[in-house]
């Protein structure tokens with residue numbers, strides 16, 4: 542089974558670090574993993590030109606092509622985002638919009654995959670839950686089954702408090718507890734629902 546992690550940060554720092562930790566653990570537990578980062582990528586916003594509806598591909602030829610390929614191939618999807626302006630990063634939001642061109646090819650292309658959310662805020666209560674809700678909404682819209690840490694904590698996904706520092710996020714015990722809880726459920730769902 543393949544798990545794709547998308548890092549929505551425009552740089553290679555705290556979100557990338559925790560996503561890597563998540564994918565390493567999945568890898569140790571027998572999953573194939575892949576990480577795509579927005580760092581250094583050129584992915585233009587959707588222009589709503591509807592070219593994809595007619596031509597079954599996006600009019601933009603950019604780094605989204607790699608993401609399209611990997612989205613199709615994965616069984617599980619982790620959306621990891623820095624909290625920006627109280628929600629997901631603009632980089633991740635662009636990827637979400639651009640997914641429209643995939644479904645112009647095949648309406649069911651993402652249906653039945655398993656999804657989980659990671660949100661990294663500079664502040665402890667900087668909007669991690671709003672970022673999770675956006676990720677979960679994306680999952681729902683595309684027929685991806687969203688998982689969280691369950692009813693006893695990490696109720697929407699894994700939430701980190703980075704204090705804007707790579708050193709500090711490494712010591713965010715609560716964040717890593719929430720990641721562990723969410724990963725347990727994610728693995729359970731993958732094993733149960735993906736052949």
Ligand SMILES: Cc1cc2nc3c(=O)[nH]c(=O)nc-3n(C[C@H](O)[C@H](O)[C@H](O)COP(=O)(O)O)c2cc1C
Pocket residue numbers: 550551552553554555556557623624625626627628661662663664665666667668703704705706
């Ligand atoms: C434009 C911008 C907006 C931000 N808005 C928020 C915010 O609303 N809430 C918050 O907790 N942190 C906010 N931050 C801080 C980042 O979430 C935090 O530094 C995070 O660790 C960055 O992730 P990265 O290291 O993976 O880029 C913002 C950072 C930037 C650059």
